[in-house]
Amino acid sequence: MSMKATVRQVDSVTVVDVSGRITLGEDCKQLREVIREKLAKNHKNLLLNLADVTYIDSSGIGELVSAYTAVSNQGGQLKLLNLTRRVHDLLQITKLYTVFDIHDDEAKAISSFATAS
Amino acid sequence: MSVTPSSSDTKSKASVVEVTLESTLKNVEVAEEISRRVSATAGFGPEAAFQMEMAVHEAVINAIYHGNNQDPGKSVLLRFLIFEDRVEIHVRDQGKGFDPDRLPDPVAEKNLLNASGRGIFLVRKFMDEFKVETSVSSGTEVIMVKHLDSEIQSN
Numbered sequence: 001m002s003m004k005a006t007v008r009q010v011d012s013v014t015v016v017d018v019s020g021r022i023t024l025g026e027d028c029k030q031l032r033e034v035i036r037e038k039l040a041k042n043h044k045n046l047l048l049n050l051a052d053v054t055y056i057d058s059s060g061i062g063e064l065v066s067a068y069t070a071v072s073n074q075g076g077q078l079k080l081l082n083l084t085r086r087v088h089d090l091l092q093i094t095k096l097y098t099v100f101d102i103h104d105d106e107a108k109a110i111s112s113f114a115t116a117s
Numbered sequence: 118m119s120v121t122p123s124s125s126d127t128k129s130k131a132s133v134v135e136v137t138l139e140s141t142l143k144n145v146e147v148a149e150e151i152s153r154r155v156s157a158t159a160g161f162g163p164e165a166a167f168q169m170e171m172a173v174h175e176a177v178i179n180a181i182y183h184g185n186n187q188d189p190g191k192s193v194l195l196r197f198l199i200f201e202d203r204v205e206i207h208v209r210d211q212g213k214g215f216d217p218d219r220l221p222d223p224v225a226e227k228n229l230l231n232a233s234g235r236g237i238f239l240v241r242k243f244m245d246e247f248k249v250e251t252s253v254s255s256g257t258e259v260i261m262v263k264h265l266d267s268e269i270q271s272n
Contacts, residue, residue: 023145023174024142024145024178024182025142057171057174057175057178057236058175058233058235058236058238058239059178059233059236061235062231062232062233062234062235063232065229065230065231065232066232068230069230069232086167090239093239093242094223094224094235094238094239095224095229096229099229099230
């Protein structure tokens with residue numbers, strides 16, 4: 001199954017529900033486009049919900065890092081929500097677990113943006 | 118594409134699965150599917166099977182993109198040798214090769230936010246043995262091994 005990204009707005013936070021595979025090629029490109037589009041509209045609080053991500057490869061991890069950097073450079077925040085065990089493990093192996101702000105409760109994740117800004 | 122399973126390699130008692138892939142992104146998923154079948158045949162559990170599949174995914178992408186420069190006229194030879202206690206995987210491309218010890222360390226502080234450079238690192242994490250052989254005549258071959266007992270120990 002290829003990647004699907006659905007966007008919804010919760011208060012000041014843009015939640016991107018990502019499902020399927022985040023791998024090299026169209027999947028990564030699609031995720032990049034979604035982030036770019038939101039940043040262009042000045043939506044700088046982004047929460048990526050990865051609950052339904054079945055597979056992520058090194059390019060997908062690179063895409064998450066690029067998104068994080070792009071959002072940070074615009075003065076925004078990108079956080080991650082609901083990691084599957086495998087995504088969690090991969091972020092630990094690649095030492096990115098401490099780079100990202102990671103949440104497992106959506107309401108708390110949303111409110112963490114408000115307190116920070 | 119041709120898949121050739123056989124057990125003719127009696128000298129080393131390995132069962133062999135070999136496939137030649139065109140250098141296209143679609144074939145990465147073909148390689149993953151074969152990896153899953155091989156894992157089942159070898160008797161790997163789900164975790165080891167996932168790790169091997171990811172290693173195959175990354176190694177084949179590396180061969181297609183960096184080895185063969187996405188030239189569909191160039192192919193990747195993927196070969197699984199299934200032994201009683203391990204699976205040995207060969208991924209051969211038609212490129213000039215690389216020195217895995219000279220790749221930037223993706224978990225070094227200064228490289229953490231790099232957008233790429235984690236593929237071979239993950240292959241080495243997930244497989245028990247890893248080496249790269251390059252020759253002028255036959256291209257570059259990544260050889261990686263996963264032992265059956267490595268999973269028993271980790272569970």
